[in-house]
Amino acid sequence: MPEMLYDSRKIYYEVYGEGEPLIILNGIMMSHLSWKLFIPQLSKDKKVILFDFLDQGKSDKPYDYDYTHDLQVEVLKALIDHLNIKKTNIFGISYGGEIALQFAIKHKNYVNKLLLFNTTAYTTPWLKDIGRGWINAAKTYDPETFYNVSIPYIYSPKFYTENYEWMENRKNILKGVFTKDFLDAMVRLIQSSEDYDIRCKLNEVEVDTLIVGADYDFVTPLFEQEYIHNNIRDSKFMVIKNCGHASMYEKPNEFVSQINGFLSFEKKLTTL
Amino acid sequence: MPEMLYDSRKIYYEVYGEGEPLIILNGIMMSHLSWKLFIPQLSKDKKVILFDFLDQGKSDKPYDYDYTHDLQVEVLKALIDHLNIKKTNIFGISYGGEIALQFAIKHKNYVNKLLLFNTTAYTTPWLKDIGRGWINAAKTYDPETFYNVSIPYIYSPKFYTENYEWMENRKNILKGVFTKDFLDAMVRLIQSSEDYDIRCKLNEVEVDTLIVGADYDFVTPLFEQEYIHNNIRDSKFMVIKNCGHASMYEKPNEFVSQINGFLSFEKKLTTL
Amino acid sequence: MPEMLYDSRKIYYEVYGEGEPLIILNGIMMSHLSWKLFIPQLSKDKKVILFDFLDQGKSDKPYDYDYTHDLQVEVLKALIDHLNIKKTNIFGISYGGEIALQFAIKHKNYVNKLLLFNTTAYTTPWLKDIGRGWINAAKTYDPETFYNVSIPYIYSPKFYTENYEWMENRKNILKGVFTKDFLDAMVRLIQSSEDYDIRCKLNEVEVDTLIVGADYDFVTPLFEQEYIHNNIRDSKFMVIKNCGHASMYEKPNEFVSQINGFLSFEKKLTTL
């Protein structure tokens, strides 16, 4: 059972394949299980490391623990040290992108390339209040309420509508996932993001960075990724069209293609 | 007290100014009170009629009543007859735009020009599930829960963030508005929209129609207005930039300007 | 024959209707004749003043004259004085919008409201080189060459394609318009714009300003109008969808509606 302890809390991880390391940082509702589909394509020539943040998946959910993103950043560092990795590519989506950004600023020397999908540099008051709505819904402990209040906005309206049967099926699965334990952990994860604001430090990111957004992302709208792109020197920016916040589920091929493509070459090209 | 009875239910309305009639149809959470600011500019040379749908504002809230949009369409027709109006311009935003569209198809002869803002021709499964989340939140009868779950998505993220003090003030006002009676009525209004789908009849709209959308409308996204525009022959289409679903609050001048401009001339121009 | 002399050059103008004055400033290839269609709708309750810049329409075309925008700004001031107007609304499209902007900065007291359509605050190197291509084409004195090199880019690809018969007809008309005299004047008008850059003075515009752009404007792309909007405090911004640079020809109703709507009310509204 691949796990390590951080401050006496269990942190769960999985490793696939051989080659340059790529650590995958989950979105807030995700766990290592969410990446099953992608492992074969991502790990062909890479060492892919999945990992559950504190309060996610099989990692500990310490109900009496008040924390911010800082803690997750240190958990990530501990994992990298535990795995004896000196330098790694880091991918993060949404919550995971936020941790990735902060890690790349605080622990520069550990990072090779940075891949930021559907994420933001700042929990705006708008996003904070949306989070509060999710917290309110979580505290009803009614899985259907939590689903209705959060999930539709995570998908693009067209995908959700055109694949409604799949969404209904997903709703049934998620209703089993949204237990009291899960929802309490979700509240803590949301709260850990409330004061997040790394905007003024983006210019400290010096590694090769890819930023990917989606035109129907209603949680971290495209202008958030544009902001990151404009403030990280020489970063690359791509947009997945007709796609919402959960880009890996809506456009799995475009998603994997961005990761593999960006990691496929060493030297930056310039025509200028 | 300007009111009329429809099927023994009280329907409240107000009339301002003189000239060609313009009936204003509220969005789902609105009432005649929401338009106070706009009356002077709109009624300068028009007869403006405000009006609360059943379950809105000062109109009756019949708790034992199951209904669909069809009822509100007939309430609107009764009001127009009651006011002895033969032909009128009709403006509707969101829920009001949905009623306006259906009215213009069913009661063609009553309509002069049609103005549709931030609205849709169809309650998609996505929108229905978002409505279900609002219903779940309403049924907690906690005003803060209902606010957090619904209001942030009604504004553009940038407006909400840049005017957070105003939003906080608004939250305090709305917490007083979101009483049990209001929330029960809201549930019925949302339910009345669940089966709405007028897509296949849009080509029956023959009056001069203006469609206005906003680029950060996360409730009825811009492609919904584009769809309406593409299916109503010769309709006009404008986009308010940097604006969310509640366009009249975010961009009051652009909002009024669209209405007054579209109503300012009789004959359609063509260069072709 | 309504004309005045400026520095011994004839300046042609026409006046329509009664009410608050609205001066219309032509785009670079236009003349007072271009507005014929719009006069009835615009002049219903306004005094509309059409006017040909030096080197346009019926105004003088002084072949030995080297000038910049500054001259046209002073020609405009002379016309306003000649007409005994103290304060006026000014509309400008493209070249006309550039003159309008500079006039509003230099002669603040003359301006009531400012309406800027499909225009820019700066002749970028990109736009300058496009202008050079037009000059190269003009100097062949072949009307077809000048048409092909300039006109298609002035329309949105879809409008041009869907109304190709109309465009072909227009080509035949324009081939008669593109005489040697016209093309020589065109060269001077283009050259008068080469050093235009008012970016750093936009914050001096204090009058109520409307900015209108079009999503398929390939001459002064939408980001140019966004730039103006972001730098003129409290300006209003609207986008005409599916429309190119020649917005008045592609979307005449939306076009007039923006002007009439913006001029319809005195006081700015604010919800905040």
Place this chain on the structure above:
Amino acid sequence: MPEMLYDSRKIYYEVYGEGEPLIILNGIMMSHLSWKLFIPQLSKDKKVILFDFLDQGKSDKPYDYDYTHDLQVEVLKALIDHLNIKKTNIFGISYGGEIALQFAIKHKNYVNKLLLFNTTAYTTPWLKDIGRGWINAAKTYDPETFYNVSIPYIYSPKFYTENYEWMENRKNILKGVFTKDFLDAMVRLIQSSEDYDIRCKLNEVEVDTLIVGADYDFVTPLFEQEYIHNNIRDSKFMVIKNCGHASMYEKPNEFVSQINGFLSFEKKLTTL
């Protein structure tokens, strides 16, 4: 000297690297030389084949030859047979994408994956007239005229403006390239595209297809790629932001990343 004969005309090509073949089809003004920068990144684990169409680069420029795209499609087939390739990935940009599309429909069995960048399924009347302007400019045999009339529109306004020194340098290089021979060939290449319209056959494309567009492409605007995407079943679609028609020069890293990423995995993923 790697060349073959097609109908007694010399066709020039170059081969780099080992692995799955990827044939690169040039845009209309390009040649095999245009890809120098990209070879190391593209050919690391692939066999990359560069190739000049008839009337391009080192291939013959038969001045007495009237042809359409059909000829270039057959030239491509002859080259693939000549190289003894049974199935190949094909990349095409602009003109090259048009040939790629037609090849994939006519010679299905030869194609593995299809990569279409900044291209269109149809020479609209708008695009045809723009081509006519280029022809008019070419026939002046003045390199500067041809440059000014064609090149600025190939780049995004922002890139052109921000990298004006590089563009000026490029202008000097291109003035040497735009010889009489080159311009005569250019006229034939443009004419070969005038009747191109493959729209009704897009549904016959059955191979895995990537479509890439750019938001400031003013030659083949983004809606052209959206059209292709909507009509090729299960195709993938990505947008390079802040980028014009010449995407490989403006965004070389994003460009290569799309190619390598899309070619990196065999099996399509689906979450559904």
